Amino acid sequence: MASSRAVPNHAFRQLRGRRSPGEFAAAVRRAAREIDEQVACDARYIGRVEAGEIRCPNYAYERVFLHMFPGRTLTDLGFSAREQVRGRAARSTGAEAAAGTGAEVAPVPAPQAPAPPTTHHGDTGEESDVLRRAFMKSGPATVAIVTLGLGGTPAMASAVPVPRRVGAAEVSAVEETVRRIRLLDDRHGADGLYQRASRPLRAAYALLDAGTATRRSTADRLHAGAGELSISVGWLAHDSGRFDDARSHYAEALATARLAGDPALEAHAFCNTSFLAKDAGRYREAVRAAQAGRRAGRRLSSSRLLSLLALREAGGWAGLGDRTGCEQALSLAHGLFDRGPSDADPEWMSFFGEPELEALEAHCHATLGDWARAARHAYRATVLQDPHFARNLALYRADLATDLARAGSHDEAAAAGHQVLDALGDVQSSRIHARIAATVRLLLPQRRLPEVGAFLDRHASTDPRR
Template identity: 30%
Template sequence: MEGNSRLQAHMIEHAFKQGSLAERVNEELMAAGYRGTVGDRTVRNWVTGKSRWPHQRRRDALTAVFGCTPACLGFYPPGMAAPPYEDPEVMLRRRFCTAAFALAAPALPAVDTRPTAVGTSDVIRLRGGLDRLTLLDQKQGGHAALERAALAGAAEAIGMQDRSASQTIRQRLFGVAAAYTTAAAWSCIDARRLDHAEQHVNEALRLAGLSQDSVALMRVWNSTSILAHQLGRHAESVAAAQAAQSCTITRRDPLFGSLAHARAAVAHADQGDRQAAIRSIGYAEEALERADTRPRPAWVAFYGPAELYALTGIVRRRLGQHAEAETASHHALAMLPATYRRNRAMTVVDLAVAQLHQGDVEQACATTEIAFTLMSGGPLPGRLRVLLGDFYRDLLTLASTTTVAREWADRYRSEWSSA
């Protein structure tokens, strides 16, 4: 097949098919902050020579994938003569023979050839570690080992600043470090180690500012709003949610915008501002309806219609609208994936609290059993323990003399308080 023989030779050497090359180029594009829009057809046009000079972003991505210039890959700008076609297999054999001759030459003293530069591949590798931490958080919730792993990732990203890198790569490394540090903060929030969480959030804000990465900044503000709620600083929680709304990514991507509005709704509900809370939930719903399926970081995969229903249930419950809270929690549980067992357990307890405040004590106590079943085989995250504590407090306040309340306390108090 004629066309771009140089690209064909490099694809053979790296064992790339058209589809796998498209995936790798998209990874580089997303690491650079762009949408991954390269498909099989795009690569086929490159291979056949139909597309002779890809867009600058794609040329940069191809350079990162193969480690050589666009000219070496057979691309040339308009007005320049095309390089002559040569059988890719012949090209590979000639390169192999050249390499073999070089190996047969007299050995020279060994030199340290370890790479001193940092590139896109390093950023992608570090981001892969973030995805693994997200999966660990979903499986086990916040815990000390996760916090340590996240801080180690941040330290590695910051340590790479001492090596040679472009300004763009340096900013991406700061963004990755901010993401790791936010992951550490979130782990502490979930485990209710709030003093550590506050330290990590402050450092993550500094790193996100250095990165100029709006996604990293939005993530930090989102965690800051949650932390402020946990600390009882409701005005600060509102301010952090509003700061998240002002990030560039929330204006460009409706899904992030929806999350920021939903977080603001919870913060307004904490302050007892019913009108602002309901208005923010409405904005969140409208934005989520406009959200598409573009690629996004793994940490935000939790957010969608199910999570918005869960947050709506929290807002309604804090506003004293317990029937509406129960309905929203039922909707959330119908949609939340089984793999999100902590999120499901939290929503189950929210549902139980809403049922309790409507006078359905037996049903509420039975509902909480589902949460314990969901989390069986592992410790209860700190946030879930606090929520169960809230349920128990309300149970004592509203139905302390009932048999079912005493039975619940006898059965679950030790399990919940010692978990």
């Protein structure tokens, strides 16, 4: 929760330079992997540091930042001494939480001594421990902890009522759940997450229905958080082949956006609706939804958001067989993308960089039947992609394998297919399984080729449907 005493961290902002918060967050995650740390850094976390809300990072982030900027101390990076922050947090957290929720919350005592460095999986700051203690008393946080494998028991979740007053702690719980879902999806894909993620979504909307937010700003954050959570759960349904469920979740997010007058949430809902419509073969709807998303997105200042929406529109035109419409939308998407990132780029767009641009353009060419051109763009997507986005990387390689097979490059298709199979132990996505199965069908007539035969045999031995 932001404090009136928060002092912007200008030193950290200068270190980010011209990179967007999302791009800088990706650099932090890469640096973490270099030293075997694991942090769930995203654009929102970077924004909170720069705003001064996080006065000192937790031990995992400290190691990563000092690795990124060797020779500097935390003070050089604009942070405060750990003992100073811990003491202040212990004294103020109870009072701030009580003011935000209208309930009495006991202060959390400061630790007697600093804990030894540990790896925090998915932690977003030293204050997260305090926040978790605060929102363990509220519905969405408890359900999030249970359903996303973060501790707790189902009985504990079902026993927790919706709080009488909704404050910053409850809203932060919803926002944290959205970030956790996105992180887990990036690494492992949607299959297995969808059913577990639906329970915190119901809890978030129960908070909205209660209508007990303490401030207008809190109510706005809750609407945005619940809407983003609905989109995230809808995406899990979408990626795991539950198109009707996904359509319902996206529609719910759109309704929430309209009620709250939130153009950013509205643009996001239309963006995902367009993507779903294309995948479902409703190409005219895909075009209309993307255009509606662009109208909402023009009220923001994010060229990258408008670029993504133009790519969604291009995919719809390609499905309709309108090559001219597709090429015009692709040209618009590239022009907008080339304007670069900005601080106004939504947090959820951290996945959208040059690899995704290449991949979506590959989809358009593949839909129009230009397989060689599609393969070139799909290959660039695989080369450029950050390995952190394991699901997306596997998906790009599956697309590449299909495009190569259709273009007649059978050995290359088999090699790309092997890379997809390498990832399927950690990544579970029905879309990826469906696409690699399509590659298998295309390559069956070429079974006598050694590379192709080896790939087909390996797929047959690992196919989960056998």
